[in-house]
Amino acid sequence: xxxxxxxxxxxxxxxxxANQGDVPPAEQMAGPVGPAAGAVEGGADENAEDVVxxxxxxxxxxxxxxxxxxxxxxxxxxxxVDEAGGTAGLCQPVERDLFDCHLACFxxxxxxxxxxxxxxxxxxxxxxxxxxxxxxxxxx
Amino acid sequence: MSNAGITSPGGLSVSAATATxxxxxATEAANGAPAPAPLLSSGAAxxxxxxxxxxEFHAFQADGATFLYLVPSAAIxxxxxxxxxxxxxxxxxNRTPAELVQRLGDRFPAEEVTNxxxxxxxxxxxxxxxxxxxxxxxMLPPKGxxxxxxxxxxxxxxxxxxTYCYExxxxxxxxxxxxxxxxxxxxxxxxxxxxxxxxxxxxxxHLTFFGGETLLNFKLLKSTTAxxxxxxxxxxxxxxxxxxxxxxxLKPEIVDWLAENRVGVTVSIDGPREVQDGLRVFSNGMGSxxxxxxxxxxxxxxxxxxxxxxxxxxxxxNLDVKHIFRHLTEEIGFWEVxxxxxxxxxxRDFSISDAGYDKMxxxxxxxxxxxxxxxxxxxxxxxSNVKDTLEEIHKxxxxxxxxxxxxxxxxxxxxxxxxxxxxxxxxDEHKIGSVSEGVDVDVQYDYLxxxxxxxxxxxxxxxxxxxxxxxxxxEAHTRYGTTATPNLHFCEWVRSWTDTCLRVYGAIxxxxxxxxxxxxx
Numbered sequence: 181x182x183x184x185x186x187x188x189x190x191x192x193x194x195x196x197x198a199n200q201g202d203v204p205p206a207e208q209m210a211g212p213v214g215p216a217a218g219a220v221e222g223g224a225d226e227n228a229e230d231v232v233x234x235x236x237x238x239x240x241x242x243x244x245x246x247x248x249x250x251x252x253x254x255x256x257x258x259x260x261v262d263e264a265g266g267t268a269g270l271c272q273p274v275e276r277d278l279f280d281c282h283l284a285c286f287x288x289x290x291x292x293x294x295x296x297x298x299x300x301x302x303x304x305x306x307x308x309x310x311x312x313x314x315x316x317x318x319x320x
Numbered sequence: 321m322s323n324a325g326i327t328s329p330g331g332l333s334v335s336a337a338t339a340t341x342x343x344x345x346a347t348e349a350a351n352g353a354p355a356p357a358p359l360l361s362s363g364a365a366x367x368x369x370x371x372x373x374x375x376e377f378h379a380f381q382a383d384g385a386t387f388l389y390l391v392p393s394a395a396i397x398x399x400x401x402x403x404x405x406x407x408x409x410x411x412x413x414n415r416t417p418a419e420l421v422q423r424l425g426d427r428f429p430a431e432e433v434t435n436x437x438x439x440x441x442x443x444x445x446x447x448x449x450x451x452x453x454x455x456x457x458x459m460l461p462p463k464g465x466x467x468x469x470x471x472x473x474x475x476x477x478x479x480x481x482x483t484y485c486y487e488x489x490x491x492x493x494x495x496x497x498x499x500x501x502x503x504x505x506x507x508x509x510x511x512x513x514x515x516x517x518x519x520x521x522x523x524x525x526h527l528t529f530f531g532g533e534t535l536l537n538f539k540l541l542k543s544t545t546a547x548x549x550x551x552x553x554x555x556x557x558x559x560x561x562x563x564x565x566x567x568x569x570l571k572p573e574i575v576d577w578l579a580e581n582r583v584g585v586t587v588s589i590d591g592p593r594e595v596q597d598g599l600r601v602f603s604n605g606m607g608s609x610x611x612x613x614x615x616x617x618x619x620x621x622x623x624x625x626x627x628x629x630x631x632x633x634x635x636x637x638n639l640d641v642k643h644i645f646r647h648l649t650e651e652i653g654f655w656e657v658x659x660x661x662x663x664x665x666x667x668r669d670f671s672i673s674d675a676g677y678d679k680m681x682x683x684x685x686x687x688x689x690x691x692x693x694x695x696x697x698x699x700x701x702x703x704s705n706v707k708d709t710l711e712e713i714h715k716x717x718x719x720x721x722x723x724x725x726x727x728x729x730x731x732x733x734x735x736x737x738x739x740x741x742x743x744x745x746x747x748d749e750h751k752i753g754s755v756s757e758g759v760d761v762d763v764q765y766d767y768l769x770x771x772x773x774x775x776x777x778x779x780x781x782x783x784x785x786x787x788x789x790x791x792x793x794x795e796a797h798t799r800y801g802t803t804a805t806p807n808l809h810f811c812e813w814v815r816s817w818t819d820t821c822l823r824v825y826g827a828i829x830x831x832x833x834x835x836x837x838x839x840x841x
Contacts, residue, residue, distance in 0.1 A: 182403065182432075182436065182439060183397040183398065183399060183400065183436075183439050183440075184398040186387060186825075186829050187395060187396045187713060187716050188714060188716050188840070189393060190396050193395045197443075303808075305777055306776055306804060306806060307770065310770075
């Protein structure tokens with residue numbers, strides 16, 4: 181390895197990686213990226229990556245999206261109703277859902293833009309389960 | 321904030337996330353699209369064809385070399401030119417391996433670039449956009465985690481009246497009269513039995529006597545030590561003793577006993593006379609310096625079986641860290657000195673202001689550089705703050721909890737109640753059991769769950785979290801009223817200090833790597 185391990189943890193990582201066999205590290209961590217590339221026929225539209233999320237087209241190599249516990253699969257989260265149009269039983273518990281949407285959900289609309297406008301939105305919310313009441317509404 | 325000495329490498333930034341959620345879905349398509357025509361003259365195929373993006377790390381420089389501190393693994397690697405070039409190229413935009421090869425082609429052969437990409441991917445210093453590294457497992461320690469250290473509060477009484485004391489001051493958790501002032505022999509013995517039982521598979525357990533002023537209950541120390549030795553023999557284990565004292569009650573026969581029993585001694589002392597007498601006073605206001613100085617000198621002269629350390633509480637009134645350090649090591653003769661800022665609400669007149677913390681950091685950094693010079697010459701330097709952090713860096717500690725409180729370390733109050741640590745001993749709110757009935761595993765695990773690093777949202781993107789993990793529970797409780805909040809008022813400070821220690825570590829690894837072996841023990 182050209183990168184020189186300096187501390188004990190680095191030594192252990194190098195040993196671990198050396199024992200992983202011949203599988204290139206990229207494949208170990210990322211799954212079958214290489215083969216999948218050849219599986220798609222035809223030239224991909226230049227703009228394909230822009231419309232996948234909004235257009236709902238499933239990628240060729242499906243990966244299960246992260247869906248917060250209790251989120252409706254019928255509509256995108258943010259429009260929380262179940263198949264019968266009811267709201268009971270969704271997003272349980274609500275505090276988890278609130279935070280889960282914020283961190284990992286692909287639907288960007290219903291939490292503040294923490295990167296640009298509300299960097300401190302979660303400042304008082306160390307653990308969503310306990311502190312979700314401290315997440316305040318943001319008015320643009 | 322002062323950041324004396326070595327600068328961070330120009331432009332190399334720290335990135336927390338490998339992908340945004342929207343991009344995650346989008347990149348699926350990118351990954352699925354045909355790979356760009358190979359640009360590699362060597363014929364070596366890049367391992368990954370998707371967009372590469374920086375992972376989570378902290379880059380630092382020492383002695384002209386650039387190092388990466390990887391987060392959360394806490395491994396440190398020294399970079400070479402090619403790997404550094406790859407990271408710098410990814411800093412401005414996410415790129416595919418082929419793009420990187422092309423971009424760096426005038427400086428590095430294609431094969432070298434692809435090798436570095438693979439190495440960096442393997443170490444998770446970079447990642448594939450949309451394929452974030454799997455989150456560290458949200459695992460709690462196994463039930464029955466063995467106890468390593470038991471801190472026994474042998475008395476809550478003290479013969480000094482230090483203004484900033486967390487046990488008696490305005491920020492106290494336990495009311496003085498709510499518990500017996502002295503631990504009795506039976507409770508102490510039960511505690512020893514509890515310690516060996518909780519020690520599980522540990523061959524060696526540490527028993528630390530604490531107070532109040534421990535030597536006010538010297539009789540109990542003697543008999544408890546003897547009992548613990550006897551029990552250790554019976555159960556086939558070893559036990560090690562230490563205590564903290566303000567030194568006011570030391571006398572020749574006590575020093576002899578400490579030396580004979582190899583008891584590790586830490587003396588609470590704040591510095592030279594003018595500093596010590598300002599804060600560490602008797603209840604009539606009289607300073608303690610002149611009383612303790614001859615006693616400490618006698619202790620240092622005759623207790624040679626263990627190195628003796630000093631422990632300094634820093635307040636707004638004593639922030640001349642270097643001066644205090646020199647006085648305690650060179651003039652008095654302590655083997656090592658550890659400093660800790662006072663734990664208090666921010667409103668107290670002795671609490672340290674932001675400017676005070678900056679001053680303290682500047683002085684810590686100067687002492688850290690002294691340490692570095694000593695280390696390069698294989699000489700001892702007694703600044704224990706830097707030594708402790710270097711040891712954690714060397715081992716690559718990546719913490720789920722800031723300390724062992726409630727897990728490998730527990731504090732026992734005078735009545736036998738077991739708390740998270742000695743600072744909470746006697747607090748009903750922080751009780752996790754008692755020496756007679758054992759640890760309440762449900763309470764303990766509820767606590768461990770709440771305090772896990774994954775529960776601390778604020779720490780999520782901080783590169784210093786493998787070492788800090790949110791900081792002292794007692795500090796958090798005093799500041800925020802809850803042990804579960806990370807110590808946000810210390811974040812900048814901790815990051816600056818960790819960066820300093822990393823640079824010292826990097827410099828030692830360049831100049832005298834053999835020195836680092838002493839942290840292996």
